[in-house]
Amino acid sequence: MFDVPAESPLLASRTADLADEYGRLIAASVPGVRARTAVIARQAVPAGPARRETGLRIDRARRDVRIDGQPVRLTYRELELLCCLAASPGRTVSRAALIASVWHDNLPADSSRTVDTHVRRVRAKLGRFAGVLTTIRGSGYRFDPRPDVHVAA
Structure with a gap:
């Protein structure tokens, strides 16, 4: 068995011819040895390293964050x-607008810091991407994407 570079089909064919010729020569000179015809088998060439998905991806339609x-x-x-x-992105959203959109005004009376608490938890889960959520003191929060952040609708 020979490993021949896949770039040259002619090289593989010539190698098989030489192997056949050598096999016939050995079979003729050594009693009891039979030569088989060389077979050219193509192995699947692995396509380079798999591309790893990098960065933060938010797919709002699929409700998926990676x-x-x-x-x-x-x-x-x-x-x-x-x-x-x-x-x-890039626009400040007030706490009141977030409450209306996310909680639909159904917050208990004693939960004035709920938005802040949830933002803190999301930041913790985003790890190195926590900085995409910016606090705008006295106003609310802003989503500031970076080049490695992708948001799909």
């Missing part, structure tokens, strides 16, 4: 909050 191809486990409200902010 970092470097790995899913990020967010609760329903956390995902809604992130999607709400990602829907208008």
